[in-house]
Each structure stands twice: as C-alpha cells, then as structure tokens.
Amino acid sequence: MNVHAPLAEAKLDPATTAFAADVTEALSQQPKKLSPKYFYDEAGSQLFEQITKLPEYYPTRTELGILRARGKDICSIIPKDAALVEFGAGATTKVRLLLEQCSFGAYVPVDISGDFLADQAAELRKDFPTLDVLPVNADFTTTFDLPTDVKAMPKVGFFPGSTLGNFDPHEACAFLRSARQILGKGALMLIGIDLEKDERVLQAAYNDAAGVTGEFNKNVLVRINRELGGDFDLGAFVHRAIYNKERHRIEMHLIAKKPQTVHLLGRSFNFRAGESIHTESSYKYSMERFGALARGSGWEPKSSWTDAEEQFSVHALVAVE
Incomplete structure (x- = not known):
C-alpha cells in the first residue's frame, strides 16, 4: 500500500x-x-x-552599513508620507533604518510566510505606534493588490538583501516589471544588489x-x-x-x-x-549590467551607493513606463 x-x-x-x-x-x-x-x-x-550574522556572510552587514552611512541621502529622494512596500519582508533590521530616518505614511510588508510576517508586523506596531503597518500575505513574485489605504499615497518599493540575484536575468526582469505595475508610474524602488568580487569571498x-x-x-x-x-x-x-x-x-x-x-x-x-x-x-552584478537590466525592465536608475570596498550596492530606481 x-x-x-x-x-x-x-x-x-x-x-x-x-x-x-x-x-x-x-x-x-x-x-x-x-x-x-x-x-x-x-x-x-x-x-x-x-x-x-555569520562572519563569512558579508551581504547583510555591508548593506546595513550602506543604509546607515547614506541614510540621509536616501531619505532626501523619498516623497514625504509615502507608502513603503517591502517585497519579501523578513526580519525588520533593514527596514527599521529607513523607518527611523525617513517620514513614511505606511509600511506594507509582503511575504509568503504568513506567521513570520504577522509576528514582525506586531513588533513594528509596538515600536512605531503612529505608523500604519499593513501586511500582505502573498507571493511577492506574482501580482498582488496593495491595501486600499495606501493606493493614493506615493509608493516606494524596498527589495533589500540582493534577493533579485536569486532570479535568472529574465525572471529578474519579469519581477521588476511586475513591481512597476504594482507600485505605479513614478514610484521609487530601493533595491540591494550584490556585486562581483573575489571568488574566495563568495565560496x-x-x-x-x-x-x-x-x-x-x-x-x-x-x-x-x-x-x-x-x-x-x-x-x-x-x-x-x-x-x-x-x-x-x-x-x-x-x-x-x-x-x-x-x-x-x-x-x-x-x-x-x-x-x-x-x-x-x-x-552577482557589475554596476553597468544591473543598470542595463533595470532600464530594460521599465526603471530608470536615479542614484546608487556602495561600501568602501565595493562589495555591495543599493540602488534607487524610478518607474518610467
């Protein structure tokens, strides 16, 4: 049997x-x-x-370092009281840096792991009591609806952690096009991209x-x-x-x-x-190859920031189509 x-x-x-x-x-x-x-x-x-948190794993601490060091520059290009939409929200360490430094009207974490998402949202509501935290339990690689409360707000997408690197280039292009459709023309996207480097560091x-x-x-x-x-x-x-x-x-x-x-x-x-x-x-991308991918997906590179060793990068893109 x-x-x-x-x-x-x-x-x-x-x-x-x-x-x-x-x-x-x-x-x-x-x-x-x-x-x-x-x-x-x-x-x-x-x-x-x-x-x-492992000593060998450089991307998280390097990206956090960029967000801390260049936070004022990043916040200067974000519309006031915008809705921050995080694609694939996990732990809140990185988004907290943005929420602490910038003025957002709402935070919309989107993730497939419903229980983990709910726990993180509850913690954020305690620490940011005036912020509307509106979680969406969905597969962020597919089309989903934003909460009604944020549809009239300016939109800022957030996709940290070099998660885009998990997609083959054609899949990355499809995701960026989908995100552009969800956020709307004129939206901003903040995205973390891991850069090419010595193979020994990667291994x-x-x-x-x-x-x-x-x-x-x-x-x-x-x-x-x-x-x-x-x-x-x-x-x-x-x-x-x-x-x-x-x-x-x-x-x-x-x-x-x-x-x-x-x-x-x-x-x-x-x-x-x-x-x-x-x-x-x-x-792993060069700055040039990622810029070309973004342009081919309906986004125009606006600004970019790297660490001193140029291991990692954070990009601001604007939806143009």
Whole structure:
C-alpha cells in the first residue's frame, strides 16, 4: 500500500496545492531543481537570520552599513508620507533604518510566510505606534493588490538583501516589471544588489564553517516531508555551493550521496549517486549590467551607493513606463 496516497488525495489549501505542484514539476525535470522561495517557512526564515550574522556572510552587514552611512541621502529622494512596500519582508533590521530616518505614511510588508510576517508586523506596531503597518500575505513574485489605504499615497518599493540575484536575468526582469505595475508610474524602488568580487569571498559566504547554510538548504526537504508527506532522507543529501563564472552566479545544490528513491504525493522520484537538486542561484552584478537590466525592465536608475570596498550596492530606481 502507498502510504502517501491519502495526502495525495486530500484536499489541500491553495498555498499547499501550489507548493505541491511546483515541487512535483521541478523534481520531474532534468536537472532537478526547487524554487528558493520555498526556503522561507518559519524555520527557514529563522535559519536565514542566523546566516546573516555569520562572519563569512558579508551581504547583510555591508548593506546595513550602506543604509546607515547614506541614510540621509536616501531619505532626501523619498516623497514625504509615502507608502513603503517591502517585497519579501523578513526580519525588520533593514527596514527599521529607513523607518527611523525617513517620514513614511505606511509600511506594507509582503511575504509568503504568513506567521513570520504577522509576528514582525506586531513588533513594528509596538515600536512605531503612529505608523500604519499593513501586511500582505502573498507571493511577492506574482501580482498582488496593495491595501486600499495606501493606493493614493506615493509608493516606494524596498527589495533589500540582493534577493533579485536569486532570479535568472529574465525572471529578474519579469519581477521588476511586475513591481512597476504594482507600485505605479513614478514610484521609487530601493533595491540591494550584490556585486562581483573575489571568488574566495563568495565560496566562504555560501559554505560557512558552522554549516548553517547547509541546514538552511536542507530545510526545504524538511518542509516537503512535513507539508507534502515526502520521505526525503536528510542524511542522504549534502549541501554544496559553487561559483559559476560564466553566468556570474553562486549555485546552491543538494547532492545525493547514494542512489535512492523518494516518495511524494503518490509519486516516486529516483536519484543517482551524485545527482543534484539545484535549489538556488545568487547572481552577482557589475554596476553597468544591473543598470542595463533595470532600464530594460521599465526603471530608470536615479542614484546608487556602495561600501568602501565595493562589495555591495543599493540602488534607487524610478518607474518610467
């Protein structure tokens, strides 16, 4: 008897149904892959926060340094009482810097992880009692509606953390076009972009000595087992991150250590020893290549800021189409 059949036949909620469809399609492909957006359940979000504090992981502290050092410059180009819309809101460390330094009329965090989003919104309401905090539980890579209360306000998008680098270039272009449609013509977008650098720095950042990134990577399998009734053996997969020079990107993989069959939603997926599940890409841009991508997506670069070592960058874009 197939122990996974009952779950396969059960009526799933819409979010789980979408998760199931994406996972079964992705694992049916060659090579196998999974979307990085499914890293971020509550456990995954907490693991990523641990990653941001690791000594090898430079992006978070470097971006925070830029936001602190250039906060006045950034705030000077933001319309007063605008609605700040954060795509893929996680921990509030970065957005707090903007909320403390700039005058916003509302904050709209958008994220697929509803419980984590609600907790963060509650904390912000305590610390910013005069600010309207209006969370939207949605997949920020798709079109969603802004709350009615902010539709008449000037809009400022916020997309920190070099999350755009997780998208292939055509996907990044599609996201920027979608964000432009949601925010409207004339809107501002503040976006964090990781820059090209010495490969050794990248290798260390994504293969940390403490193994937290590996645990974060494997958490997507934990989630599949828990939510979709899968039987992935976590010990039979190993985390590996490599730098693809030709495509300017770090690739995260889960490598099968032995031949095995995984069961999921009434289906079977076979793995060869050494076969990979590609779980995430993280593209690194030059300033010029990112500017070209932005222009091709309906945004005009307005300003940009980097750290002294030019490891990371923050860009202000204006929606022009």
